[in-house]
Amino acid sequence: MVKTSIYPDELVRLVEDYIDSIQFGEDPAVAPLCEAMRYSLLAGGKRIRPVLLVATGQALGCEPVKLLPTAAAMEMIHTYSLIHDDLPAFDDDELRRGQPTCHVKYGENVAILAGDALFAEAYRLICERQQASPETKMAVIEEISQATGVKGVVGGQMLDIMGGSDDIDSLRLLHSLKTGCLIMACVHCGGMLAGASPSRLQALRGFAAELGLLFQIKDDILDVVGDTAILGKQAGTDARLERSTYVSVYGLEEAGRLALQSKDKALEILRDTGENTGSLAGITNYIYERHQ
Amino acid sequence: MVKTSIYPDELVRLVEDYIDSIQFGEDPAVAPLCEAMRYSLLAGGKRIRPVLLVATGQALGCEPVKLLPTAAAMEMIHTYSLIHDDLPAFDDDELRRGQPTCHVKYGENVAILAGDALFAEAYRLICERQQASPETKMAVIEEISQATGVKGVVGGQMLDIMGGSDDIDSLRLLHSLKTGCLIMACVHCGGMLAGASPSRLQALRGFAAELGLLFQIKDDILDVVGDTAILGKQAGTDARLERSTYVSVYGLEEAGRLALQSKDKALEILRDTGENTGSLAGITNYIYERHQ
Numbered sequence: 001m002v003k004t005s006i007y008p009d010e011l012v013r014l015v016e017d018y019i020d021s022i023q024f025g026e027d028p029a030v031a032p033l034c035e036a037m038r039y040s041l042l043a044g045g046k047r048i049r050p051v052l053l054v055a056t057g058q059a060l061g062c063e064p065v066k067l068l069p070t071a072a073a074m075e076m077i078h079t080y081s082l083i084h085d086d087l088p089a090f091d092d093d094e095l096r097r098g099q100p101t102c103h104v105k106y107g108e109n110v111a112i113l114a115g116d117a118l119f120a121e122a123y124r125l126i127c128e129r130q131q132a133s134p135e136t137k138m139a140v141i142e143e144i145s146q147a148t149g150v151k152g153v154v155g156g157q158m159l160d161i162m163g164g165s166d167d168i169d170s171l172r173l174l175h176s177l178k179t180g181c182l183i184m185a186c187v188h189c190g191g192m193l194a195g196a197s198p199s200r201l202q203a204l205r206g207f208a209a210e211l212g213l214l215f216q217i218k219d220d221i222l223d224v225v226g227d228t229a230i231l232g233k234q235a236g237t238d239a240r241l242e243r244s245t246y247v248s249v250y251g252l253e254e255a256g257r258l259a260l261q262s263k264d265k266a267l268e269i270l271r272d273t274g275e276n277t278g279s280l281a282g283i284t285n286y287i288y289e290r291h292q
Numbered sequence: 293m294v295k296t297s298i299y300p301d302e303l304v305r306l307v308e309d310y311i312d313s314i315q316f317g318e319d320p321a322v323a324p325l326c327e328a329m330r331y332s333l334l335a336g337g338k339r340i341r342p343v344l345l346v347a348t349g350q351a352l353g354c355e356p357v358k359l360l361p362t363a364a365a366m367e368m369i370h371t372y373s374l375i376h377d378d379l380p381a382f383d384d385d386e387l388r389r390g391q392p393t394c395h396v397k398y399g400e401n402v403a404i405l406a407g408d409a410l411f412a413e414a415y416r417l418i419c420e421r422q423q424a425s426p427e428t429k430m431a432v433i434e435e436i437s438q439a440t441g442v443k444g445v446v447g448g449q450m451l452d453i454m455g456g457s458d459d460i461d462s463l464r465l466l467h468s469l470k471t472g473c474l475i476m477a478c479v480h481c482g483g484m485l486a487g488a489s490p491s492r493l494q495a496l497r498g499f500a501a502e503l504g505l506l507f508q509i510k511d512d513i514l515d516v517v518g519d520t521a522i523l524g525k526q527a528g529t530d531a532r533l534e535r536s537t538y539v540s541v542y543g544l545e546e547a548g549r550l551a552l553q554s555k556d557k558a559l560e561i562l563r564d565t566g567e568n569t570g571s572l573a574g575i576t577n578y579i580y581e582r583h584q
Contacts, residue, residue, distance in 0.1 A: 025442040029465060033442060033450040084408065089400040108381040112404065113446050116376065119411060120441035127434035136425035141433055142419035149412035150317040150325060154405050158325040161401050168551050173321060 007046065007286040008055060008279040011064055015050045016042075018068040019075060024121055036106040036114040037121075041079045043097040046290075048185045048215075048283065050075045055279035056190030056204060061119055067193055069129035070140060073122035074186050077144070078116040081153050081182075083111055090161060119148070140189045147185035152177055164244070171244050172213075179219075180212030187211075200273065207269040207280070214262035215287050221255055222244035226291065264287040298340065298572040299578040300347060302346045303356055307342045308334075310360040311367060316413055328398040328406040329413075333371050335389040338582075341478045342367045342576065344503075347571035348482030348496060359485055365414035366478050369436070369580060372410040373445050373474075375403055379496035411440070424485055440475035444469055455535070463536050464505075471511075472504030479503075495565050499572070502558035507579050509551040512537035516544065518583065549564060555580040 019041060024034045050071035054064035086093040086101040087108060094104050099234065103111035132136060138214040146152055156178025159170070187208035191201045223238045224247050238245045266284045270277040304547045311333060316326045327575040342363035346356035359443060378385040378393040386396050395403035415433065422429060438444055448470025451462070479500035515530045516539050530537045538547040558576045 025447060027443075027447075027465075029462065030442055030447045030450050033447065037442075084404060087401075087404065088402060109379075109448070112376060112379065112381060113450050113453075116408075116411070117442050117446040117450075119408070120437055120444070121445060123415065123433065123437035124441055125376075125483065127430065127437050134430045136428045136434075138419065138429055141415065141430075145412055145415035148407050149416055150322055150329075151319075152412070154409040154412060155319075155322045155325065157315060158322050158402070158405050158409075161405075162321075162324065170321065173319075174483050 005278065005281045005285050007188045007282045008051060011051045011054050011058075011279060012047050014064055015047045015054065015068065015071055015075070019050075019072050022072065022121075022125065024117070028061050032106070032110065033113055033117060036102055039099075039105065040083050040096075040102045040114060041076060041118065043099050045097055046286070047075060048287070049182060050173070050288065051080050052183065052211075052280075052283055053186040053190040055283060057180050057194040059273070059275060059277045060191065060194035060196050060200070060279055062190075062194035062208050063131050066131060067190060069125050070189055070193060071186075073125045073144070074120045074182065074189075076122040076125070077148060077153075080115040080122070081157070083118070084114040085157060085168065089110060130193070136192055139192050143188055143192075149179040152181040152185075156181070160243070168249060171246070171249060174244075175216040176212065178215050180209065183212040183215060203269060203273050207273070208265035210262045210269065211284060214259055214266060214284070217246045217255055217259040217262065218287060218290060220247045220258065221252065222291070223226055223247075224252065234241060259288060296376045297570065297577050299574045300343060303343045303346050303350075303493075303571060304339050304546050306356055307339045307346065307360065307363055307367070310471060311342075311364050312472065314364065314413075318411070321560075322461070324398070324402065325405060325409060328394055328402050329410055331397065332375050332388075332406060333368060333410065335391050337389055337532045338578070339367060340383060340507075340579070341370050341474060344480040344572075344575055345482040346465060347575060348479050351565070351567060351569045351572055352483060352486035352488050352492070353568065354366040354482075354486035358423060361417050361480060362481055362485060363418045363438070363478075366474065368410040368417070369440060370412070370474060372407040373449070375407040375410070379403060382449070385495060390561055415430075422485070431484055433486075435480055439473040443525065444473040452535070463538070463541060466536075467508040468504065471508050472501065475504040475507060476500040478535045492565070494566040495561060499558050499561040499565070502561065503579065506551055506554035506576070509538045509547055509554065510579060510582060512539045513544065513547055513551065514583070515539075551580060 024037055053071040053074055054067045057067045058064050080098060083102045085091055086096055087103055093101055095101065102114055106114070124141060126137065132140070148154065156174055159174040159177060184205060187204050188201065191204045196204065220238065223245065246258065250258065263284060267281055270281050271286070342378055345363040345366055346359045349359045350356050374388060375394045376385055379390055379395055387393065387395055394406055398406070418429065418432060422432070424432070428541060440446065448466055451466040452470060480493065480495050484497045488496065489516065515537065538550065555576060559573055562573050567584065
């Protein structure tokens with residue numbers, strides 16, 4: 001397990017190259033919009049969501065390259081949510097991945113449109129480029145539509161601006177909507193596109209649930225102990241906005257213990273799922289150990 | 293023709309009742325988000341896009357009630373684009389359909405999220421409720437994804453904030469993206485869901501192109517000659533923002549002549565398409581004659 005449990009950088013490169021190749025529009029009239037979309041989309045990062053999607057397919061014996069359109073669509077949706085989340089009306093963040101945020105660089109109006117366009121183009125990419133039966137593609141579209149709406153990312157953002165709550169149930173709901181649903185969708189869509197059986201899909205969803213939890217706990221910990229320069233975004237935003245986090249509710253030590261617990265559970269599910277799960281284990285370890 | 297050429301108010305009622313019945317989320321935690329979505333969605337209007345979709349189906353012998361999920365989705369997408377377009381970073385409009393705009397009533401952050409959520413939920417509605425083969429549903433989703441992205445609504449909004457241009461080609465491009473694509477998508481999706489033949493679809497697209505043009509010319513005329521109280525939105529916004537419009541480029545009289553020309557072309561295509569096109573003719577006449 002040790003040898004295969006590192007982050008799959010070869011999948012990152014595959015995803016990066018594919019994302020870089022996407023042309024949103026050739027018309028020079030809309031060039032500034034496409035530039036803003038690409039600016040945020042190509043700002044780097046570990047591409048956890050698309051890599052998770054192709055690694056899930058890989059675990060089921062599907063060639064990663066066959067899943068790239070849907071994987072890229074997930075990164076586009078994630079980027080759209082970050083752009084809107086950084087706006088002055090929300091977190092008012094000026095840095096993202098070490099660069100000025102989209103609205104700082106292009107203005108608020110262009111940033112809002114760049115987010116809107118990335119969301120729309122994500123669907124178009126799947127429709128036009130993803131090879132799969134119409135039934136499977138519809139299942140993928142349906143999963144994404146659930147993960148991005150009121151019962152997904154946007155619902156989570158709403159809970160966030162309402163200030164969340166100090167009780168753990170509300171906190172879990174917020175994070176499962178804001179972060180967990182899209183991570184779940186990546187794993188589930190990767191599984192469906194690779195032709196996973198219902199029982200295998202069920203196991204993968206259990207894995208994704210632990211991974212989403214782990215991801216958020218680490219995010220909260222890093223907002224407290226992280227360094228703005230290494231994070232590439234402002235540390236201390238949660239405290240500044242008086243947000244409930246796993247750290248504010250449980251304290252730093254207990255939050256660390258909860259993160260370890262979720263990591264172990266996720267890896268345990270992978271061991272039971274068997275086969276080619278090295279990349280998925282590597283992603284899990286990376287999320288647990290990351291400093292940014 | 294005279295008797296059947298009035299606006300199909302019975303289809304408006306059908307659409308209104310269906311939209312009113314949609315539940316976006318039961319969780320009380322996201323209730324304020326759902327309230328903002330419903331506030332903008334239920335603010336009235338003639339429901340031209342969804343009515344156009346069901347009327348197209350009706351012209352091809354399909355029961356309007358069978359097309360309501362996709363019709364409602366189109367109205368949700370239209371509402372999402374209006375909410376974002378009204379924001380301070382865009383037109384900074386305070387009135388829409390005679391009511392305070394979404395951001396005036398709920399704040400900028402909730403308004404941005406309400407728009408985002410309506411877009412996501414539009415896809416979910418089609419996925420979960422529209423009865424059709426997976427092939428047809430995928431074709432509908434693909435058409436919508438094209439009409440809403442860089443080569444559709446958002447691309448048009450981008451051209452708009454860049455100030456458009458004084459030449460007619462740029463103006464036509466702006467409007468065909470911002471308004472025309474969604475009107476085209478309504479007609480095309482209504483046709484596909486009703487099982488239209490390729491040649492019939494082609495004719496319907498010609499009709500939709502004229503209707504989209506007519507719609508925009510009338511919009512520009514009304515922004516000059518309309519009354520804020522009757523329009524339900526601020527008149528004079530185009531002039532205030534120094535935007536190119538059909539009126540600023542052609543003058544009021546010539547713009548009126550162009551509108552008449554498009555109306556006549558649209559009705560001519562309908563006559564050649566034959567059969568049950570009374571509602572579509574009624575919509576065309578209404579758009580030509582409307583005062584709001």
